[in-house]
Amino acid sequence: MKYTNSLSFARTLDKKDSLRDFRKQFHFPRVNNKPAVYMLGNSLGLQPKTAKNQIQQELDAWAEHGVEGYFKGRKPWMHYHLQSKKILADIVGAKPSEVIAMNQLTMNLHLMLVSFYRPTAARFKIIVEAGAFPSDQYAFETQIKFHGLDPDKVLIEIKPRDGEYTIRTEDIVATIQAQGNQLALVLIGGVQYYTGQFFDLKTITQAAHAVGAFAGFDLAHAAGNVPLNLHDDGVDFAVWCSYKYLNSGPGGIAGCFVHERFESDTSIPRLAGWWGYDEQERFQMKKGFKPMKGVDGWQLSSTPVFQGAAHVASLEIFRKAKFKSLRKKSVLLTGYLEFLLKEIDPQERHCKIITPSNPAARGCQLSILCKQNGKDLYNQLMKGGIMTDWREPGVIRFSPVPLYNSFEDVYRVGEALGRIIGGR
Numbered sequence: 001m002k003y004t005n006s007l008s009f010a011r012t013l014d015k016k017d018s019l020r021d022f023r024k025q026f027h028f029p030r031v032n033n034k035p036a037v038y039m040l041g042n043s044l045g046l047q048p049k050t051a052k053n054q055i056q057q058e059l060d061a062w063a064e065h066g067v068e069g070y071f072k073g074r075k076p077w078m079h080y081h082l083q084s085k086k087i088l089a090d091i092v093g094a095k096p097s098e099v100i101a102m103n104q105l106t107m108n109l110h111l112m113l114v115s116f117y118r119p120t121a122a123r124f125k126i127i128v129e130a131g132a133f134p135s136d137q138y139a140f141e142t143q144i145k146f147h148g149l150d151p152d153k154v155l156i157e158i159k160p161r162d163g164e165y166t167i168r169t170e171d172i173v174a175t176i177q178a179q180g181n182q183l184a185l186v187l188i189g190g191v192q193y194y195t196g197q198f199f200d201l202k203t204i205t206q207a208a209h210a211v212g213a214f215a216g217f218d219l220a221h222a223a224g225n226v227p228l229n230l231h232d233d234g235v236d237f238a239v240w241c242s243y244k245y246l247n248s249g250p251g252g253i254a255g256c257f258v259h260e261r262f263e264s265d266t267s268i269p270r271l272a273g274w275w276g277y278d279e280q281e282r283f284q285m286k287k288g289f290k291p292m293k294g295v296d297g298w299q300l301s302s303t304p305v306f307q308g309a310a311h312v313a314s315l316e317i318f319r320k321a322k323f324k325s326l327r328k329k330s331v332l333l334t335g336y337l338e339f340l341l342k343e344i345d346p347q348e349r350h351c352k353i354i355t356p357s358n359p360a361a362r363g364c365q366l367s368i369l370c371k372q373n374g375k376d377l378y379n380q381l382m383k384g385g386i387m388t389d390w391r392e393p394g395v396i397r398f399s400p401v402p403l404y405n406s407f408e409d410v411y412r413v414g415e416a417l418g419r420i421i422g423g424r
């Protein structure tokens with residue numbers, strides 16, 4: 001598309017946007033008594049207006065039925081996890097039996113590492129991206145130590161080449177091949193939280209499998225943001241949170257995927273709880289763990305229903321908007337932001353976009369590396385009602401989200417940036 005740096009152009013795109021009304025289904029925070037331009041869906045997605053009602057319904061069910069709410073009411077809690085299965089499966093490209101909403105992200109990552117990182121004397125290495133999200137780094141470190149191993153000898157961190165900001169797929173594949181039969185696991189973020197790079201899950205998975213290793217992904221920044229095909233790509237497992245692009249509220253219930261090929265494999269070690277026990281016999285309270293088929297067998301506890309209700313409220317909106325349409329708009333929206341940034345600072349004197357320019361290699365987020373006074377730029381944006389975030393040592397992340405951001409929002413970002421940079 002040929003973009004123009006003007007408000008009227010942005011408004012024309014909004015008029016043509018079939019998804020434009022979804023914005024009305026969300027609460028926007030206010031800055032200076034005006035709705036903010038919210039570019040932080042990568043950090044905490046906005047609240048759907050229906051969330052309150054969904055949670056209220058469960059409060060009502062609890063008031064009315066007490067513990068009988070597990071079997072009565074519109075959505076009996078006994079099977080509450082089923083409410084989100086189908087739409088989650090659509091969002092991550094899986095079968096409903098392969099996905100579940102449970103726990104929180106780091107917890108699910110630990111559960112998956114227990115099951116899929118089983119080091120032996122010969123095969124014990126893990127390939128990760130350098131600068132992974134801190135929680136993931138702590139999970140890797142402590143899991144490795146839990147097995148009595150030394151993280152320095154186990155972890156292989158892949159970095160961008162000198163002078164580059166993102167990691168080349170060919171470098172990931174070459175590293176996998178170089179580790180060969182010492183490699184136990186590849187575990188990478190689907191979309192890198194700092195650079196916004198969307199990795200090639202299929203190629204990475206195939207390369208890992210070719211040397212006999214597992215491939216898992218942390219989809220915190222990918223779920224609800226980029227097209228995923230976990231089943232067809234053959235990914236072994238994946239985890240994600242629901243409070244970023246899935247708009248399910250702070251600390252919301254997380255997600256987990258385990259590929260169908262493991263659905264009846266009871267030889268995989270796991271940490272278990274009663275909610276993962278075969279549903280037919282769960283309340284016979286027998287000795288000896290007998291897992292449910294598929295990823296449901298990794299559940300530990302009964303579903304946190306209020307978190308689940310907020311999740312369902314948001315997923316219902318995804319169902320109506322359709323992911324394909326969201327992605328189409330997302331590519332245009334982020335493309336517009338990229339165009340504006342390049343117009344404002346063509347020589348990259350103030351900032352450089354470090355997110356890949358190929359739309360297939362990114363989601364909605366653009367990360368800009370600030371060359372001077374970055375923190376000041378960020379502070380001024382926030383003061384002007386443009387909500388973004390600052391990530392040390394020098395990046396501002398912008399995430400125009402197709403569900404609730406408009407082309408006018410993106411235009412406003414450009415306008416504010418132009419004003420601040422122009423005044424320097």
Ligand SMILES: *Cc1c(COP(=O)(O)O)cnc(C)c1O
Nearest residue numbers: 104105106133135193218220241
């Ligand atoms: C947001 C994020 C987390 C956060 O973990 P929680 O357990 O949800 O607090 C972890 N890993 C990545 C890659 C993230 O982006």
